[in-house]
Amino acid sequence: MTNTTSNASQRARPYAGLPWLVLALACASQFMVILDASIVNVALPSVREELGFTATGLAWVVNGYLLSFAGFMLLGGRAADLFGPRRMLVAGLLSFSVASLAGGLATTPEVLVAARVAQGIGAAMMAPATLAVINTSFTEPNARAKAFGAWSASGGVGGMVGALAGGAITTGLSWRWVFLINLPIGAVLIVVAMMSLAGTRPGRRGSLDLVGAATGTAGLAALIYGVMQSADHGWTSAPVAGPVVAGLLLLGVFVVVEARFAGQPMVPLRLFRIRGVAVGNGMLLLFGGIAIAMWYFSSLFLQNVLGFSALQAGLGQTPAAVTFMVIARWAAALLPRTGVRPLVTAGSACFLAGFGWLSLGHADSGYVTGVLGPTLLIAVGIGLTFPTLMAVATADVPEGDAGIVGGLANTASQAGGSIGLAVLATAAGTRAAASEAAGSSPVDALAAGYDLVFLMAAGLGLAIAMVSLLLPRHRRRG
Template sequence: MPALLLPLVCACQFMIILDAAIVNLALPSVERDLGFSATGLAWVVNGYLLTFAGLMLLGGRAADLFGQRRLTISGLAVFSAASLLAGLSSTATMLVAARAAQGVGAAMLAPATLAVVNTAFTEPAVRARAFAAWSASGGVGGMAGAIVGGALTTGLSWRWIFLINVPIGAALIAVAATSLPRSVPERRDRLDLAGAATGTAGLGALVYGVMYGSVLPIVAGVLLLGTFVLVEARFARSPMVPLRLFRTAGVAPGATMLLLFGGIATAMWYFTSLLLQNTFGCDALRAGLAQTPAAVTFVLVARWVAPRLPRAGRPLGCACFIAGFGWLSQAGGVAAVIGATLIVATGIGLTFPTLMALATARVPDADAGVAGGLATTFNQVGSAISLAVFATFTGYDRVFLAAAGIAVVIAAISLGSGRRSDRRQLVTDLA
């Protein structure tokens, strides 16, 4: 196995998460330079998120059909080219289009690299460490986004938050070309275009409707997703998401918990940032610095502690969520917020890698790409839905208490799925 394989997939995950986080501090400068309206500015963020979430399943299936190496390199090329276009944008429309193209590249790249982790690292302990490193790299990307975004915007220009991806992407393409094996997929099926159209449009409409609180897109999204399930179950010769995947041990409970976990992550990073700025008077830089200890804690726990606690990680993580969010709901100052977020970040580090592994580890290699896309899609959609729901609450304390309640539900699902797994193992042993 090439020595650069794990660093490669971790670097790709870092770049994807970095790009989602780095934009926030540059938005005021972007608004002034390109003449965005207040509502139009949101599309600099949402244009990326919508294409990323909506095309993830298609990217996962493409990785299975055309090969992980080919899709990783293609995703890096699309992402880098779109970053160059974003950095050179002269109009608001040009920047939004470039951000949407970045989302396309990320939707190709994320499931392909997750599939590499799932197929290249087959021994359980090694795979657990690989998932932990992959998860931790996303945490580093989120942490670096706030710091690097502020530094580049202040010291150079907002354009460099995008242009920095170009040399990084070029270097990663060179590494991918030399380290990823030239595997030939077993299947030569065509892409499921009907499934891709209904699934992508359904997810996009649902996420859009939830983001903007619009009923019609939500209804359309639900109907399209229902059509997608019908197409996959009855009509597709080579379904984009084979429904048999949900019969694979761990996929259904793992995906469900990742959907709920989106609410945990949103409450932790988004709403604690607002709490620090709107309630305790921090500016954007001080708020980012106040969240840095939690980000470091997440990285350390995900990388070094979670792999050593494969069975106890989720229950301990849920206990951290309940304690940390309970404290956050009563926080009276910045010091209390920092202390509480350290506890929550410990829970995230213990939980997230094990959930990703649970949702993908037992899937056949031929379906590894779509399994990775499915897991990531559930997590992204959960984040979007929870953001829209939490935004209707009248106080941050209610947001954090709701997040603690989500943790209880995750713990219950984890406990139930663990008991079912133990019963299946007992039946196997007796046979």
């Protein structure tokens, strides 16, 4: 009886001992992935000056990372299931670190872009593995929800630190150190992963679905590439329509292969019979556009309309980032008691109020009333919804599918962000051009474009609330 009670106690307290180290590893790895997505932005002018990038080529320092990260996420998730999350996390950390070294030592634009693509592939191996580790290490609902809250908050820390550290490192040292800083971090995390995950399952027997991997990865990459091109070309132009159509066709082939021909499919379609997986990923796709509107376009508003420097804009977004981290942890603790709908509904109300308020901004707006107030409201909404949606999209799945489900959730969020950025940027540009043609000043025209983006983001928040109605009602456990 004593042994049974002791074992049950250990299962009910998964944070005791080793699980804390596992959670710290997952959070630190996610922090590293998000940090690298944001820290490079501030360094781009220095990179362009030293390496001689063209304006179009410079964008691929960012896009190369995002494209490979989103495109290879499903492959990374299935590989975590087949070969084990420990192996894939270590392999991802090693690949990411080596690519960071190559980026920090790059002497030509081609080498730096190639290094960024390789970093994205390493990140695509890491991100699903961290979710698989959390899913398999924290099975008790309260502990699992708290773990997701910590994982979500770590991404917020990465984004905030990246925005601030990028300027400080570039100014005090060199742009090369925004890449080289990953080497000591990666080395420590590899050692921790080898120690803390030594007892985890090694994976399961099986072979990788090569046809599914090729069509799925190529389809996602082509689709996202085409959408990215829409910022510079019209939606019906060949540089946009060609890749988008090719991507959709490849994804159609991928679905047919997975449904009819793959013996061990990369993405088992049976997973979408789990309502949380299907609905959760749909909500994450919408959420990606909200996140872009908040962090990317509010930064542009601060710089292009209110005249903030890049570093000042990063500092101006810090209160919202801190709010997000605090609320994410709190929401994760509430989730097992309240269920999904109340948190998503409250988050959507914050999106409607915050983005509606932010859409009133103009060149004469003050920071406190024009930006700080509404972004704090939006940050509360993000903190309530993001860990909730990640928990929903990865819950109730077999342990052997934890990696691919984590890959699906990350892919949905990243793809939503990429598509959202293209759509919102096009809408902002069109509205700004029309406003300037009507006689507005350039700054007022830009403000009008960003205001439209914020109204569209409010609509996405409402859409998330509507989709959440498809989830089953929460039932309290006895």
